[in-house]
Amino acid sequence: MDFLTKGFQQAGIKPDPRVLEEAVRRLDGIIGWLTFFDTRIRPCRRSVRKGSELEAEELKRFLKAREQAAKRYLRILKTAVRLEHARWSDMKETLEALERKRIADNVFNDLLENLVKGSFLEKKEDGTYSVPDPILVHAIQEIRI
Secondary structure (H helix, E strand, O other), rough: HHHHHHHHHOOOOOOOOOHHHHHHHHHHOHHHHHHOOOOOOHHHHHHHHHHHHHHHHHHHHHHHHHHHHHHHHHHHHHHHHHHHHHHEEEEEEEEHHHHHHOOOOHHHHHHHHHHHHHOOEEEEEOOOOOOOOHHHHHHHHHOOO
């Protein structure tokens, strides 16, 4: 809120505080996404769309560099988005069901580790995995496999 308030003050704009609260909630308070925010019509939608496009491009570059496993990575991410706080076993079982074959634990661990290193997935203290950025969640939901 402070970031947005000061930014709009510098621009000589006094936005409705409810609009700012919505932006902080929907953009998860992430400064990078808040910089896309403005107070025009449907401001959060514009920020989400623009941010989602950027995140999708980054994810596509990651997947292109890993072409053989790209579908697996995207399936894991989509599962993590759907489950929100996904357990290792749930994600592995889902991937195996989608591929209709068993996947070695070490192979699956490597996939998860690469997603975590790429900041597309986050491992929580309780051992569950989630997508750390709400804009990335939107991007993942939009990418088709």
